[in-house]
Amino acid sequence: MEKFIKLITTVVPLDVQDIDTDQIIPARFLKATSREGFGENLFRDWRFEQDGSSKSDFVLNDDTYSGSVLVAGENFGCGSSREHAAWALVDYGFRAVVSSYFADIFKGNALNNGLLPVQVSSEFLKEIFNQVKSDPAKEIIIDLESQKILISGTEISEKFEINAYKKMCLINGYDDIDFLISNRDKIEKFEKEHVEF
Amino acid sequence: MGKTLFEKVWDRHVVDKVQGGLEILYIDKHLIHEVTSPQAFDGIRKRGIDILRKERIVATADHNVPTKNQHLPIKDVLSKFQVDTLTRNCEEFGIELYGLGHKYQGIVHVIGPELGITKPGMTIVCGDSHTSTHGAFGTIAFGIGTSQVEQVMATQCLLLQRPKAMRINIEGELGEGIFSKDIILYIISKLTTAGGTGFFVEYAGSAIRSLSMEARMTICNMSIEMGARGGMIAPDETTFDYIKGREYAPKGNDFKEAVKYWSTLYSDEDAVFDAEFTYRAEDIEPMITYGTNPGMGIGVTQFIPKKENVKNPDSLMKSLNYMGLEPGEKLLGKKIDNVFIGSCTNSRIEDLRIVAGYVKGKKKASNVKAMIVPGSKQVEAQAREEGIHEILAEAGFELREPGCSACLGMNEDKIPKGEYCVSTSNRNFEGRQGPGARTMLVSPLTAAVIAVEGKVVDVREYIGEGVSV
Numbered sequence A: 001m002e003k004f005i006k007l008i009t010t011v012v013p014l015d016v017q018d019i020d021t022d023q024i025i026p027a028r029f030l031k032a033t034s035r036e037g038f039g040e041n042l043f044r045d046w047r048f049e050q051d052g053s054s055k056s057d058f059v060l061n062d063d064t065y066s067g068s069v070l071v072a073g074e075n076f077g078c079g080s081s082r083e084h085a086a087w088a089l090v091d092y093g094f095r096a097v098v099s100s101y102f103a104d105i106f107k108g109n110a111l112n113n114g115l116l117p118v119q120v121s122s123e124f125l126k127e128i129f130n131q132v133k134s135d136p137a138k139e140i141i142i143d144l145e146s147q148k149i150l151i152s153g154t155e156i157s158e159k160f161e162i163n164a165y166k167k168m169c170l171i172n173g174y175d176d177i178d179f180l181i182s183n184r185d186k187i188e189k190f191e192k193e194h195v196e197f
Numbered sequence B: 001m002g003k004t005l006f007e008k009v010w011d012r013h014v015v016d017k018v019q020g021g022l023e024i025l026y027i028d029k030h031l032i033h034e035v036t037s038p039q040a041f042d043g044i045r046k047r048g049i050d051i052l053r054k055e056r057i058v059a060t061a062d063h064n065v066p067t068k069n070q071h072l073p074i075k076d077v078l079s080k081f082q083v084d085t086l087t088r089n090c091e092e093f094g095i096e097l098y099g100l101g102h103k104y105q106g107i108v109h110v111i112g113p114e115l116g117i118t119k120p121g122m123t124i125v126c127g128d129s130h131t132s133t134h135g136a137f138g139t140i141a142f143g144i145g146t147s148q149v150e151q152v153m154a155t156q157c158l159l160l161q162r163p164k165a166m167r168i169n170i171e172g173e174l175g176e177g178i179f180s181k182d183i184i185l186y187i188i189s190k191l192t193t194a195g196g197t198g199f200f201v202e203y204a205g206s207a208i209r210s211l212s213m214e215a216r217m218t219i220c221n222m223s224i225e226m227g228a229r230g231g232m233i234a235p236d237e238t239t240f241d242y243i244k245g246r247e248y249a250p251k252g253n254d255f256k257e258a259v260k261y262w263s264t265l266y267s268d269e270d271a272v273f274d275a276e277f278t279y280r281a282e283d284i285e286p287m288i289t290y291g292t293n294p295g296m297g298i299g300v301t302q303f304i305p306k307k308e309n310v311k312n313p314d315s316l317m318k319s320l321n322y323m324g325l326e327p328g329e330k331l332l333g334k335k336i337d338n339v340f341i342g343s344c345t346n347s348r349i350e351d352l353r354i355v356a357g358y359v360k361g362k363k364k365a366s367n368v369k370a371m372i373v374p375g376s377k378q379v380e381a382q383a384r385e386e387g388i389h390e391i392l393a394e395a396g397f398e399l400r401e402p403g404c405s406a407c408l409g410m411n412e413d414k415i416p417k418g419e420y421c422v423s424t425s426n427r428n429f430e431g432r433q434g435p436g437a438r439t440m441l442v443s444p445l446t447a448a449v450i451a452v453e454g455k456v457v458d459v460r461e462y463i464g465e466g467v468s469v
């Protein structure tokens, strides 16, 4: 997993609520057996016509916006548990998603793939959308160490929450399996005492 | 202080508490399928480790299998490769697989309970968000991502934050023609798709207690549609009767001992919930969704909300544009093109019986394509035995072989662009049943009546015409 420390980047605004993982990556593209290549079909049906031509009104097809952070409406990542959604976002080049609310499973999947979910207040989210719409070159700064997100060139910033352990994993590029494997003795001891019916 | 049902089960599975409030939770059973497991097997290989407890894993092929001619090789190259990869992985690691052609094959959340794999007090996970289905047995069951599938393979454990506790009570008696699917669509319409985020839900109250196991599974199944990690119902006689005699159920004295323990699994009177909601069963109508998430549901006689009555008019309009519907419109009388009866929400034998009970001696409307996909080989066999297959075939329904099918449109079972599909599945997201498909979620009885009438109707007006409730 790539280490995550600090991002300074322009952003891609996608002001839609309740974006579910079927939109992020539709089921018919889940046939692959590796983790790579899903970026190609990220937001497939919003991004492309059925014949494969680009939909010019979709933000990923709009040259005005670019950057490694996706800013999305409330309740991002609801629906299916498919980790392919996180893989698709990472494969496309995103390192973080900013929203005012994330669905649980998506949040966990994102963190397990070095994609930082940054949950901000709805006011702050609105502010980013406004600033970026009036100036697409506007950068934001996400500093994981201090858990702070800042709209560059302004004083507008907010702290965001992240589990201390998960933060340490992201900063060091570790994952949960390494940690769990190191607890093998405890797990085996537990199994000996675990009564099942 | 007393404990909730959830706490009783969770606490028995905590291996250790670690920093940041996380806990190492032991997993009793791990269900896997072809779509979300290959990358996890790869991960295990790359790390050069073995799977810790193979006997705790059960595999099936369901998401990406054809529902026609399952005895022939799969035509779609990618699908075939994915299903074959599961077979190869299970052989390599020594995992029990109920693959295509096996008499136990079926949708993962249908086969777990019907084989008696799912039992009260367990922890069960699967790389699929509807794993919450198994919660109907008083089990902590939830969906996980592929990285977590790999974690469970490697260590039989997950590193988790304990969710908050919510209880939803449904009190009173359901009206005629109202089913558990209507209850859960009603709840989600009240709480919205994010209302349960961060929570594990317990469903309680007299209306829930009176439900069969199949009906309880339908409710727990859709917990994820309000954002909850899972849902559970305290086990009782209904639960024990259902489990008794199943393939992997404890037998003889073991069963008695098990029931003794299972009977302790309920929320103590003084248990504390972080949130609690109570609804009256009498207020629940046959439900139908009009929008593009499961929270956008209404009683079938109600009107689609108007812009001024919703918190987010833009979202409403985006959904309605996709659905080809207008704010303030009524759905009653709307012509329907497709009816899909299937998915882990409503494809069990009881669901098929309800449908057959209504369509017996009737014909589907000529404007409707009706498809029924049983949840498992066992459901299929049972339906044949009971003559349900013939009833459905005579009514003009197309009968398929088990799989997820048009619930997620991953195989060739897709709803054509722009067409309406009344569906017993669990998600009405844009494109879920195929690009441009317009889904309306309903109960199996509502689906059956609509298939015959060819348009959206209120099932209560048809009660007496073979509707046994």
Ligand code: SF4
Pocket: B062, B063, B107, B108, B109, B128, B130, B342, B343, B344, B345, B403, B404, B407, B408, B425, B426
């Ligand atoms: S039937 Fe649908 S919801 Fe259920 S497991 Fe299959 S794809 Fe998921």
